[in-house]
Amino acid sequence: MNQVAARYESLRRDRRKALIPYLMGGDPGLRETADLLTVLSEAGADLIEVGVPFSDPVADGPIIQAAGQRALNNGCTVAKLLATLKEVLPGLGTPVILMAYYNTLYHRGIERFMAEARESGVAGLIIPDLPPEEAGDLRHYASEYEIGLNFLVAPTSPAERIRQAAEASTGFLYAVSLKGVTGVRNQLPAGIPDFIARIKTQTSKPVGVGFGISTLEQARSIGQLADGVIVGSAIVQAIAEDSSFQKVTAAVRNLKEGLAG
Amino acid sequence: MTENRPGYYGRFGGRYVPETLMAALDELDAAYRRYATDPEFTAELDDLFHHYSGRPTPLYFAERFSRELGKGRIYLKREDLNHTGAHKINNALGQILLAKRMGKKRIIAETGAGQHGVAAATVAAKFGLSCTVYMGEVDIARQSLNVFRMRLLGAEVVPVRSGSRTLKDATNEAMRDWVATVDDSYYLIGSVVGPHPYPMMVRNFQAVIGRETRAQLMQAADKLPDYVVACVGGGSNSMGIFHEFVAEPAVQLVGVEAAGEGLETEHHAATLSKGEPGVLHGALSYLLSDSDGQVLEAYSISAGLDYPGVGPEHSFLKDSGRVNYQAVTDGEALAAFDYLTKTEGIIPALESSHAVAMGMKLAPTLTEGQIMVINLSGRGDKDIHTVAQSMGVVL
Numbered sequence: 001m002n003q004v005a006a007r008y009e010s011l012r013r014d015r016r017k018a019l020i021p022y023l024m025g026g027d028p029g030l031r032e033t034a035d036l037l038t039v040l041s042e043a044g045a046d047l048i049e050v051g052v053p054f055s056d057p058v059a060d061g062p063i064i065q066a067a068g069q070r071a072l073n074n075g076c077t078v079a080k081l082l083a084t085l086k087e088v089l090p091g092l093g094t095p096v097i098l099m100a101y102y103n104t105l106y107h108r109g110i111e112r113f114m115a116e117a118r119e120s121g122v123a124g125l126i127i128p129d130l131p132p133e134e135a136g137d138l139r140h141y142a143s144e145y146e147i148g149l150n151f152l153v154a155p156t157s158p159a160e161r162i163r164q165a166a167e168a169s170t171g172f173l174y175a176v177s178l179k180g181v182t183g184v185r186n187q188l189p190a191g192i193p194d195f196i197a198r199i200k201t202q203t204s205k206p207v208g209v210g211f212g213i214s215t216l217e218q219a220r221s222i223g224q225l226a227d228g229v230i231v232g233s234a235i236v237q238a239i240a241e242d243s244s245f246q247k248v249t250a251a252v253r254n255l256k257e258g259l260a261g
Numbered sequence: 262m263t264e265n266r267p268g269y270y271g272r273f274g275g276r277y278v279p280e281t282l283m284a285a286l287d288e289l290d291a292a293y294r295r296y297a298t299d300p301e302f303t304a305e306l307d308d309l310f311h312h313y314s315g316r317p318t319p320l321y322f323a324e325r326f327s328r329e330l331g332k333g334r335i336y337l338k339r340e341d342l343n344h345t346g347a348h349k350i351n352n353a354l355g356q357i358l359l360a361k362r363m364g365k366k367r368i369i370a371e372t373g374a375g376q377h378g379v380a381a382a383t384v385a386a387k388f389g390l391s392c393t394v395y396m397g398e399v400d401i402a403r404q405s406l407n408v409f410r411m412r413l414l415g416a417e418v419v420p421v422r423s424g425s426r427t428l429k430d431a432t433n434e435a436m437r438d439w440v441a442t443v444d445d446s447y448y449l450i451g452s453v454v455g456p457h458p459y460p461m462m463v464r465n466f467q468a469v470i471g472r473e474t475r476a477q478l479m480q481a482a483d484k485l486p487d488y489v490v491a492c493v494g495g496g497s498n499s500m501g502i503f504h505e506f507v508a509e510p511a512v513q514l515v516g517v518e519a520a521g522e523g524l525e526t527e528h529h530a531a532t533l534s535k536g537e538p539g540v541l542h543g544a545l546s547y548l549l550s551d552s553d554g555q556v557l558e559a560y561s562i563s564a565g566l567d568y569p570g571v572g573p574e575h576s577f578l579k580d581s582g583r584v585n586y587q588a589v590t591d592g593e594a595l596a597a598f599d600y601l602t603k604t605e606g607i608i609p610a611l612e613s614s615h616a617v618a619m620g621m622k623l624a625p626t627l628t629e630g631q632i633m634v635i636n637l638s639g640r641g642d643k644d645i646h647t648v649a650q651s652m653g654v655v656l
Contacts, residue, residue: 054554054555055424055555055556056424056429056430056433056541056542056556057433058278058279058433058436058437058440058542059279059437059440061437065423069423072555077553078553078554079553101540102277102540103539103540103541103548103550103554103556104553104554106538106539106540106545106554107537107539107550107553107554108553108554128279129277129278129279129540129543130277131276131277131278131280131283133276134275134276134277151280152279152280153280154279154280154281154283154284155281156280156281156282156283156284156285156443157280157283157284158284161280161283161284165280176279176280176281179281179440179441179442179443179444180281180437180440180441181437181440181441
């Protein structure tokens with residue numbers, strides 16, 4: 001079993017929900033990424049999502065776009081990011097999931113990317129522009145290298161597509177809470193409970209919800225319905241605003257409190 | 262045709278988009294398949310082509326241009342004479358009829374040179390839909406005339422400041438808009454790019470160019486062309502004229518990319534000549550990217566060719582060898598612009614000037630009785646400022 005699925009299973013046994021903060025790899029620099037993994041882990045992250053910076057991030061809103069651009073401007077490459085992860089992950093104790101756009105994998109070669117990710121201790125992958133029907137090769141190599149795949153479902157996904165994504169997911173199913181790109185939202189769509197219930201009728205695999213979530217209250221209400229909460233832009237923003245990382249630590253603890261009940 | 266499974270051209274094409282859009286693409290695909298063969302739909306489109314856009318566009322024998330360059334006969338397919346000044350209106354009319362039938366209220370479009378933005382704004386005005394056009398800041402600066410035209414037509418033009426601030430980034434922004442507004446907005450893609458069914462659908466709406474060319478040439482010369490030459494940015498005018506002749510092995514098809522400051526430099530937009538397969542804007546196709554897969558900024562004096570990707574069917578036609586893809590530089594395109602203007606009194610768009618430049622290179626090799634058709638995809642009025650600037654003239 002890959003580390004993503006294993007972590008969800010152990011959380012489920014403890015009747016806990018996963019808090020999954022996101023940070024952009026290489027933002028502002030790779031040294032900070034290494035430090036932040038420990039900071040997030042110690043603050044209570046159950047899994048950590050690490051973005052691989054890409055020139056054309058169509059699923060991302062302005063905050064994560066800007067973070068990716070900073071990382072690229074500061075010289076972050078896939079090889080350097082994986083090397084940094086390789087140093088940190090063995091001692092981290094918190095599984096790390098990479099969020100990469102498909103061209104990053106395709107260009108490097110799917111098998112090579114999987115082998116290198118595995119070598120660096122990466123537990124799973126999220127690819128926001130890869131629907132399951134285009135993922136034949138990827139599924140093959142992910143299984144070979146024990147990388148957990150986490151496909152996305154959206155409020156627009158019909159039952160059949162939800163089933164298909166769930167079947168292809170070997171970690172968790174990533175439910176996109178809203179129609180739109182990543183970013184902080186004051187209010188989440190009223191249809192989320194129905195959406196999650198609709199997913200739950202199609203699969204028993206763990207469901208993590210992301211996009212738009214930033215507050216303790218939002219985390220709490222999602223945590224009552226789903227198995228995990230992913231927080232991206234709010235974390236990235238907190239990292240950008242305070243280089244001593246106190247702000248991001250406080251943000252993670254606060255969200256954790258929301259999930260505690 | 263060349264698709265071996267829906268949405269694929271050999272190994273190219275597909276649907277690499279956020280999940281939120283997948284249902285919308287299925288809906289679009291179903292609507293397109295339903296209406297593509299619907300007599301009422303096709304009759305309405307034909308009527309608009311004829312009475313609104315001015316089709317059929319002439320196939321013009323450029324006599325002086327031909328005579329000065331060699332022995333062959335060179336014809337220009339006059340897409341520049343379409344309403345709004347380029348072939349882009351063919352596709353915009355087709356898609357707006359589809360959007361109306363799908364009950365959509367709003368049009369989203371991206372534009373580089375502004376020709377597609379103008380076409381989208383035009384059809385949105387005619388059919389009473391609201392229209393948002395994303396355009397890179399760099400393109401806004403060099404195509405201010407088209408920006409003003411779009412605004413006159415009632416469209417909202419949104420400047421895009423991310424990345425290279427050109428067509429690539431405008432397309433990202435249009436996709437982000439569509440992800441958020443997918444219920445009532447229709448994304449009117451302007452070229453044979455993007456996720457399935459766009460490359461196929463846009464090609465089919467543009468295929469009227471090739472159909473007319475064949476019929477007109479049969480009438481004028483009672484034969485097929487020996488060469489068909491067209492410029493390739495995303496590749497819609499070229500697919501539009503090539504499609505009719507892909508299955509005619511005697512017809513040599515030549516696609517012309519923008520070599521910018523030269524293929525040996527980093528400043529070009531020659532995706533097929535210099536790129537490698539990758540994924541951008543929803544499809545697997547040739548792509549200009551760096552060693553890490555980051556998409557590179559393309560460069561061309563022509564805003565409409567300044568795109569680091571290309572339609573997936575072109576990638577297939579390159580690999581299969583059916584189409585010969587060449588590239589011409591800014592300088593060659595400007596010289597062709599000047600030459601056609603002075604020999605025929607026709608001012609071509611800078612995009613089309615690339616095809617004209619290639620035609621000028623091939624012309625001396627033509628033998629008596631051979632025929633070359635150059636697709637004159639657009640007119641040059643929008644480029645006057647750029648050309649003046651290249652000559653050091655202040656208007």
